[in-house]
Amino acid sequence: MNTNVNTNVNTNVNINVNGVSITLTDDQLKQIDEQVKKNEQPAKKTPEQLCKEIFENLTTRTHEKWPDSIFFFKGDIFYFEYNVKNGYLWCSYNKVWSVFEKEFSCNYYKIQSFIKDQVEQAFKNKGVTPHPYHVRGRY
Numbered sequence: 654m655n656t657n658v659n660t661n662v663n664t665n666v667n668i669n670v671n672g673v674s675i676t677l678t679d680d681q682l683k684q685i686d687e688q689v690k691k692n693e694q695p696a697k698k699t700p701e702q703l704c705k706e707i708f709e710n711l712t713t714r715t716h717e718k719w720p721d722s723i724f725f726f727k728g729d730i731f732y733f734e735y736n737v738k739n740g741y742l743w744c745s746y747n748k749v750w751s752v753f754e755k756e757f758s759c760n761y762y763k764i765q766s767f768i769k770d771q772v773e774q775a776f777k778n779k780g781v782t783p784h785p786y787h788v789r790g791r792y
Contacts, residue, residue: 700757704771707732707749734786743786744768750785761785 666682668675677685698706711725711732725733734743744750753764768783 698756700753700759700767701771703752703756704768705775707752708771708775735781740780740782742768742772742781742783744783746785746787 665679666677668677710727712727714724714726716722716724719734721736721738723735723737724731725735730745730748732745732748735741736743749768750764753759753767759767764785765783769781772781772783773779
C-alpha cells in the first residue's frame, strides 16, 4: 500500500492511498481526532458498577476482641466493618467512601444513602447505616 500525506498552508490535508486522493478540511480532521479520542477512552463506570466491583471477592473475618463486628477484606486490605448490634457499616474512607466523593462528586448524605441501598440490594440486609472509617489499625 502506497500512502502519501501532504498538508497545505490552508490547513487542508491531502491523503493519497494507492492513487486515490482525499482532501480533509481542518473541521473534518478535528472531528476524526475527537472520535479517535472518544473511542480510546474507556467508558466511565456507573456508581452501581463501581459498588458491585467493590463488593466482589470480599472475604469476612471476625475477631474475639470485637465479637459484634464482621470485617470485610480483599486480601489483607480492609474495606468494611459491620456491627451486627447497632447496624453500623464502617466503610474504608480510602477504598470506598472517597471513591464516590472523587469520582461522582457526592456529598456525605448521598454516599451514605447510596451505599445503604446497594448493601440492601446485594446482601438483603436492611437497617444498615454506612459511615466513613479512617483505618487506624483496629483489626
